Amino acid sequence: ATTFRASEHQHIRYNPLQDEWVLVSAHRMKRPWQGQVEPPLLMTVPRHDPHNPLCPGATRANGEVNPYYDGTFLFDNDFPALQPDAPNPGLGLSTRLGPAPGTAKPISLSFLPPTPPSKVMCFHPWSDVTLPLMSVPEIRTVVDAWASVTEELGARYPWVQIFENKGAMMGCSNPHPHCQVWASSFLPDIAQREERSQRAYQSQHGEPLLMEYGRQELLRKERLVLTSEHWLVLVPFWAVWPFQTLLLPRRHVRRLPELTPAERDGESSSWDPGARHRMGIALVGPASWPQAESQALIPDLASIMKKLLTKYDNLFETSFPYSMGWHGAPTGSEAEANWDHWQLHAHYYPPLLRSATVRKFMVGYEMLAQAQRDLTPEQAAERLRMLPEVHYCLGQQ
Amino acid sequence: ATTFRASEHQHIRYNPLQDEWVLVSAHRMKRPWQGQVEPPLLMTVPRHDPHNPLCPGATRANGEVNPYYDGTFLFDNDFPALQPDAPNPGLGLSTRLGPAPGTAKPISLSFLPPTPPSKVMCFHPWSDVTLPLMSVPEIRTVVDAWASVTEELGARYPWVQIFENKGAMMGCSNPHPHCQVWASSFLPDIAQREERSQRAYQSQHGEPLLMEYGRQELLRKERLVLTSEHWLVLVPFWAVWPFQTLLLPRRHVRRLPELTPAERDGESSSWDPGARHRMGIALVGPASWPQAESQALIPDLASIMKKLLTKYDNLFETSFPYSMGWHGAPTGSEAEANWDHWQLHAHYYPPLLRSATVRKFMVGYEMLAQAQRDLTPEQAAERLRMLPEVHYCLGQQ
Ligand SMILES: O=P(O)(O)O[C@H]1O[C@H](CO)[C@@H](O)[C@H](O)[C@H]1O
Ligand SMILES: O=P(O)(O)O[C@H]1O[C@H](CO)[C@@H](O)[C@H](O)[C@H]1O
Numbered sequence: 001a002t003t004f005r006a007s008e009h010q011h012i013r014y015n016p017l018q019d020e021w022v023l024v025s026a027h028r029m030k031r032p033w034q035g036q037v038e039p040p041l042l043m044t045v046p047r048h049d050p051h052n053p054l055c056p057g058a059t060r061a062n063g064e065v066n067p068y069y070d071g072t073f074l075f076d077n078d079f080p081a082l083q084p085d086a087p088n089p090g091l092g093l094s095t096r097l098g099p100a101p102g103t104a105k106p107i108s109l110s111f112l113p114p115t116p117p118s119k120v121m122c123f124h125p126w127s128d129v130t131l132p133l134m135s136v137p138e139i140r141t142v143v144d145a146w147a148s149v150t151e152e153l154g155a156r157y158p159w160v161q162i163f164e165n166k167g168a169m170m171g172c173s174n175p176h177p178h179c180q181v182w183a184s185s186f187l188p189d190i191a192q193r194e195e196r197s198q199r200a201y202q203s204q205h206g207e208p209l210l211m212e213y214g215r216q217e218l219l220r221k222e223r224l225v226l227t228s229e230h231w232l233v234l235v236p237f238w239a240v241w242p243f244q245t246l247l248l249p250r251r252h253v254r255r256l257p258e259l260t261p262a263e264r265d266g267e268s269s270s271w272d273p274g275a276r277h278r279m280g281i282a283l284v285g286p287a288s289w290p291q292a293e294s295q296a297l298i299p300d301l302a303s304i305m306k307k308l309l310t311k312y313d314n315l316f317e318t319s320f321p322y323s324m325g326w327h328g329a330p331t332g333s334e335a336e337a338n339w340d341h342w343q344l345h346a347h348y349y350p351p352l353l354r355s356a357t358v359r360k361f362m363v364g365y366e367m368l369a370q371a372q373r374d375l376t377p378e379q380a381a382e383r384l385r386m387l388p389e390v391h392y393c394l395g396q397q
Numbered sequence: 398a399t400t401f402r403a404s405e406h407q408h409i410r411y412n413p414l415q416d417e418w419v420l421v422s423a424h425r426m427k428r429p430w431q432g433q434v435e436p437p438l439l440m441t442v443p444r445h446d447p448h449n450p451l452c453p454g455a456t457r458a459n460g461e462v463n464p465y466y467d468g469t470f471l472f473d474n475d476f477p478a479l480q481p482d483a484p485n486p487g488l489g490l491s492t493r494l495g496p497a498p499g500t501a502k503p504i505s506l507s508f509l510p511p512t513p514p515s516k517v518m519c520f521h522p523w524s525d526v527t528l529p530l531m532s533v534p535e536i537r538t539v540v541d542a543w544a545s546v547t548e549e550l551g552a553r554y555p556w557v558q559i560f561e562n563k564g565a566m567m568g569c570s571n572p573h574p575h576c577q578v579w580a581s582s583f584l585p586d587i588a589q590r591e592e593r594s595q596r597a598y599q600s601q602h603g604e605p606l607l608m609e610y611g612r613q614e615l616l617r618k619e620r621l622v623l624t625s626e627h628w629l630v631l632v633p634f635w636a637v638w639p640f641q642t643l644l645l646p647r648r649h650v651r652r653l654p655e656l657t658p659a660e661r662d663g664e665s666s667s668w669d670p671g672a673r674h675r676m677g678i679a680l681v682g683p684a685s686w687p688q689a690e691s692q693a694l695i696p697d698l699a700s701i702m703k704k705l706l707t708k709y710d711n712l713f714e715t716s717f718p719y720s721m722g723w724h725g726a727p728t729g730s731e732a733e734a735n736w737d738h739w740q741l742h743a744h745y746y747p748p749l750l751r752s753a754t755v756r757k758f759m760v761g762y763e764m765l766a767q768a769q770r771d772l773t774p775e776q777a778a779e780r781l782r783m784l785p786e787v788h789y790c791l792g793q794q
Binding site: 012014016020021023031032033034035036039061078097098159161163164165168169170171172173174180182184186188189190191209212213216237323325327347349361363364365367368369370371 | 409411413417418420428429430431432433436458475494495556558560561562565566567568569570571577579581583585586587588606609610613634720722724744746758760761762764765766767768
């Protein structure tokens with residue numbers, strides 16, 4: 001009998017967090033690729049474009065003028081998916097075809113509080129940077145802004161979804177570095193799955209699922225990508241996207257605002273203040289724009305994120321596209337209930353598979369049957385581990 | 398209080414078949430699109446290319462030479478995702494992080510029977526046709542081939558997934574008209590969800606979920622796209638993709654091979670034998686290639702599929718990309734168990750949203766929280782209903 005090798009032999013793996021399975025067919029990487037090749041990324045984004053509605057000083061679709069912000073900037077989405085004052089639908093199929101009693105979400109989204117729950121957050125005043133090219137202190141302001149918006153919208157909404165779509169390949173329609181925040185009066189499907197799995201695990205084993213999972217990965221090491229005093233980055237055992245990662249705090253933390261100063265302040269910066277000059281980017285712009293590179297104390301989370309995203313960019317020497325987002329315990333009026341089974345985490349879902357222009361397509365089999373991946377999570381973790389932590393655009397002296 | 402209008406006001410809808418929710422934010426169609434535009438489709442596919450491994454007479458990666466087939470042609474995938482003889486993995490996390498007992502799939506895929514369960518099916522000997530450009534009798538041979546392969550692989554496997562990825566945008570790497578068939582020794586995730594929902598519905602209401610659903614849609618009409626004596630096509634109430642449709646037989650049918658002659662023979666053809674000439678395609682090729690256009694009796698299923706796919710192509714005057722696939726009752730060694738809760742159906746998942754080059758991106762919020770759509774299913778159904786049933790490439794005299 002042949003010995004099993006995950007990189008040679010198909011198998012299926014279970015995702016205990018979202019109660020799903022993935023088919024791993026690593027031998028498929030051997031097939032030639034004759035399909036769609038994405039257009040190469042053109043690095044022609046101007047630092048400041050007065051017609052870009054995300055830029056400082058620009059006028060947005062609703063006529064409002066952006067301030068000359070110098071850190072992050074949060075505003076209401078001009079084309080929100082979630083409206084604050086939608087009336088009661090009262091439409092639907094017969095109740096026979098509704099959800100099973102007890103599992104139902106409210107079908108109506110009416111009676112939402114009057115604050116628009118759909119926001120855009122600019123990470124930086126410049127359009128030509130991305131998180132891995134920002135300084136660690138600059139990324140720290142993003143982390144702080146994420147924590148505040150979670151607190152602000154979480155006061156009224158049970159779910160606050162922070163997500164970043166990076167790159168045109170991920171449907172991002174504006175190159176200015178930004179994320180979105182959509183709050184809702186219901187737990188979205190994936191939140192619901194994570195809620196069910198984590199609650200069941202805690203009640204059976206008396207500790208949070210992701211605490212146990214992180215511990216196992218720290219021992220096994222083969223799927224670890226980065227570790228710091230307070231955080232881990234790993235390719236989960238059940239990863240679906242080729243270079244998918246999971247970012248986890250080591251301590252039991254339920255939500256972003258709970259992060260302690262120790263978790264926010266870590267090792268000292270490897271940021272090189274001359275880097276932007278060497279990229280041919282002159283340090284111009286309104287005098288109030290950030291010049292924070294000289295700060296000494298830098299945050300742990302911001303630093304590990306910068307390292308991860310640098311590795312991502314280095315993998316195929318491109319500005320690596322992805323969707324990422326944070327999941328933490330539900331908020332809103334029941335925030336004070338027992339959510340100890342929740343562990344804060346971020347998912348990174350990047351689409352590229354073979355090169356800067358050849359992506360994984362989640363189509364046919366994946367849409368109709370089950371997720372399927374073409375290299376093992378261990379192979380992906382190893383490739384990411386080996387990559388330098390200095391950005392390929394910043395490395396050459 | 399404002400009156401609810403689905404096309405103006407956000408709401409969420411439940412999918413009773415897959416136990417999922419979708420956020421409908423139709424007002425988002427008003428926002429301008431500045432994001433990625435897909436490359437326009439180049440119609441430069443040669444009818445016959447001896448280097449294309451799907452063409453009649455071509456040599457494939459494993460050295461085998463294709464016959465000069467004149468209808469459909471089925472062969473083993475040279476780069477299969479599912480290998481017949483994979484050894485037992487015996488890898489994994491601690492069992493604590495495994496699936497709940499009782500809900501488990503076999504984690505090992507070993508001990509599969511020795512027939513390769515991953516196949517490719519060519520629809521036609523010509524590379525420059527697609528299903529909507531094929532004649533109804535030609536499509537009928539595809540339907541028959543789907544039924545046979547379900548029977549053949551279903552004798553040994555509990556799940557036989559037939560799926561077609563059409564278009565480069567859907568990860569299709571070969572323009573020759575074809576689909577794939579992946580059989581597995583387990584029920585894939587989505588099959589599992591449909592199994593659970595349909596079983597629960599039947600045991601509660603005494604009839605198949607999709608029979609009741611089809612009846613409701615026939616009465617309401619607003620989501621119907623096409624009907625024939627034996628079939629319906631509708632945009633499901635819970636559609637996620639902009640122009641997603643569901644193809645359902647009117648009678649209770651569990652699997653493709655069960656379709657009766659009546660369901661396979663329907664109204665007479667609207668096929669125009671001169672059409673290919675007008676498209677500038679000369680009728681050349683080995684003498685044995687199909688000349689079936691003159692047949693009079695044509696199949697109902699083939700005919701409604703041709704109409705649906707013609708409407709799809711007409712929507713944006715392009716060869717409409719999609720992934721589609723069939724779902725029917727599980728097969729394999731338990732095929733004789735009671736699967737009466739299952740109703741055969743096909744899902745069509747097309748990505749285009751605004752034009753031939755602007756697609757819907759299922760990214761950030763959709764990957765991390767919940768599916769979200771930007772026009773209502775009723776709006777989509779109405780647009781599809783209004784479109785001509787003659788293909789835009791064949792219409793001009
Ligand atoms: O087998 P193909 O057509 O080369 O590959 C395509 O379909 C497969 C099944 O849906 C997907 O896993 C691949 O990502 C896609 O590119
Ligand atoms: O709001 P944006 O960035 O214009 O739109 C993008 O993100 C949304 C949320 O993930 C998606 O629904 C859209 O399909 C995508 O293009």
